[in-house]
Amino acid sequence: MxxxxxxxxxxxxxxxxxxxxxxxxxxxxxxxxxxxxxxxxxxxxxxxxxxxxxxxxxxxxxxxxxxxxxxxxxxxxxxxxxxxxxxxxxxxxxxxxxxDRTHLARTMYTSPVLGSVFAILLAAFFALFMYSSHGAQSTQSLALFGFIPEGLIHNTGVAVMVLVFLAGLSGVVMMARGISRREGLSVRDVVGSRAALTRSIRALWVALGIESLGQRRYRVDCETVQETQPWYRRRWFIHAATMWGFLGLLAATILDYGLAVVGIKATGTPVPIWYPVRLLGTVAGIALIYGTSMLIVDRLRRSNRSASDSTAADWTLLALLWVTGVTGFLIELALYLPQAPAWGYWVFLFHVSVAMELVLLAPFMKFAHAVYRPVALFFYALAGDKSTDTENEPG
Ligand code: SF4
Ligand code: SF4
Structure with a gap:
């Protein structure tokens, strides 16, 4: 070769x-x-x-x-x-x-001014697009989907998800092909036999469950580096809070739509704070705001090597995550106020626009590591497992 x-x-x-x-x-x-x-x-x-x-x-x-x-x-x-x-x-x-075939990621990383202007314009585009279909602002109760139609948010969200899926899939395929070529792995090695399939399922569990969601190596192997900090200030915990917070909010949003689809509760119907989906969103929101706030503080203070090394794209991502979390909370607060505050509608518009942008830009910023790292860890675990099996083969 x-x-x-x-x-x-x-x-x-x-x-x-x-x-x-x-x-x-x-x-x-x-x-x-x-x-x-x-x-x-x-x-x-x-x-x-x-x-x-x-x-x-x-x-x-x-x-x-x-x-x-x-x-x-x-x-x-x-x-x-x-x-x-x-x-x-x-x-x-x-x-x-x-x-990334679009070269947007390269622009975001290597042209900070252009990347930042693009991010601002994209948020403005989403805001204007949503606002162009706005309805009345009720003062009796906060009727968010009377202001920005639910159907518009749903359809725009689906279009954004399709674009993100295609961009992400193209990157993952390119990455997986590169790694398998280097490791000498073929499709047969992954799914070609019962033994291969068992190895792949094990590797998937290690990559997704143990390493990505459980953060084992970050939490345990890197622990010596972090041990002077209390647990809530350790890097792995802050990273986990951000990740779990984001995933929790995503799950709460999907569940909310799911409940509407099966007819249990229309989207936007007022619910008590202890309602399971609302509770999940609240806890996840707290985790996201805590994680991103600590990440921002650490970067401002340059608390560690990683935090001293910030690009404009890193700041854009952190800002989008933080704003999404905080505006989500403000909307929740507005929903429980006895009188519908006018600012609740504008915060909602801002929240939806920023959240759409966050998802759309995910494959082009550091956020992409949430997909690329598990894929690499899958191959890492698979290669380790395969060589162990080979060593154990009679011979
Ligand atoms: S920063 Fe250096 S020491 Fe730390 S995990 Fe990466 S390669 Fe290893
Ligand atoms: S010179 Fe620095 S980067 Fe290179 S091998 Fe030595 S420690 Fe690692």
């Missing part, structure tokens, strides 16, 4: 925030200190080597790229200030941009 060399690879990754890693002489300090380094003793320096020699396909097809949680231990011990942790973060941004 021939590998094409991209002489501009290192310079290109640097556009995404990497330090100049050309001084790295593969001493191995980063490998020795990394809590996530595995047995072959080449992580993370092998990926730096790929960038140095222009092996683009190898870099993009490295499942290990996504196993790093940017604790920064390696950067603190690097004798040449090559900042390997920063390199890994930049390489992941580079990967997100490389899997």
């Amino acid at each position: 021939t590998a094409l060399v991209d002489a501009g690879l290192l310079a290109d990754v640097q556009k995404f925030g990497a330090a100049d890693v050309s001084a790295c002489f593969s001493c191995g300090n980063c490998t020795a200190i990394c809590p996530l380094s595995d047995n072959d003793g080449t992580f993370p320096r092998r990926l730096i080597r790929y960038a140095q020699v222009g092996m683009k396909d190898a870099l993009l097809g490295s499942k290990e790229l996504w196993t790093c949680y940017y604790c920064g231990e390696c950067s603190d011990t690097c004798p040449t200030q090559a900042d390997p942790g920063g390199f890994m973060a930049a390489a992941r941004r580079y990967a997100i941009a490389s899997y």
Whole structure:
């Protein structure tokens, strides 16, 4: 198999925030200190080597790229200030941009002004589009779907989800093909036999359940790096609160529509605070606001290596998440006030516009790691499982 060399690879990754890693002489300090380094003793320096020699396909097809949680231990011990942790973060941004055929992700990451203007215009577009069909503002009770029609929100949401699904699927296919080529995995290895299927289901459980939702490596293996902090200020907890908060809000929104579809409760019907879907949305909203607020505070204070390394796209994502959470709460507050406040309608319009934008931009920002990381971890677990099985085969 021939590998094409991209002489501009290192310079290109640097556009995404990497330090100049050309001084790295593969001493191995980063490998020795990394809590996530595995047995072959080449992580993370092998990926730096790929960038140095222009092996683009190898870099993009490295499942290990996504196993790093940017604790920064390696950067603190690097004798040449090559900042390997920063390199890994930049390489992941580079990967997100490389899997995106529209080039929007590259613009968001490498042209901060253009990316920020685009984000503002997109929110304005959604707001104007929704407002163009607005109805009356009742002062008796907060009739949100009398102001912005439910059907319009639903149909726009479906269109946004379809676009996001297509963009995400195209990126995942590109990534999965790159990793399987490098790992020498075929479709048969994944689903070709009962043994392969069992391995794949195990790998899926590890990737999705244990690592992504349970955050095992982040929580346990990176723990030594975080142990001076109380539990509620640890990076894994803040990350988990943000992720679980977002997933909880998504689930509450889908369930709310689901209840309307089966005729149990029309969307927007007033319900008590303890109503299960409302309760789920409230708890998830608190988690999201806490997580994103802490992430913002940490970035402003530059509390750790990862928080010191912020791009405009990172700030845009955090702002969208935070605004979505806070405006959601304001709407909830407005719903329980005895008189319908006029501001409730405008907050609702703002909330819907920002939430639509957040979902639409997901494949083009750091949010995309929520999909790419589990896919890489699936291959990581599968490769480990396969080699264990091979070693155990009689022979
Ligand atoms: S990045 Fe730094 S610590 Fe890691 S191998 Fe290169 S020079 Fe050594
Ligand atoms: S940032 Fe942390 S997890 Fe990532 S390679 Fe460096 S030491 Fe390992």
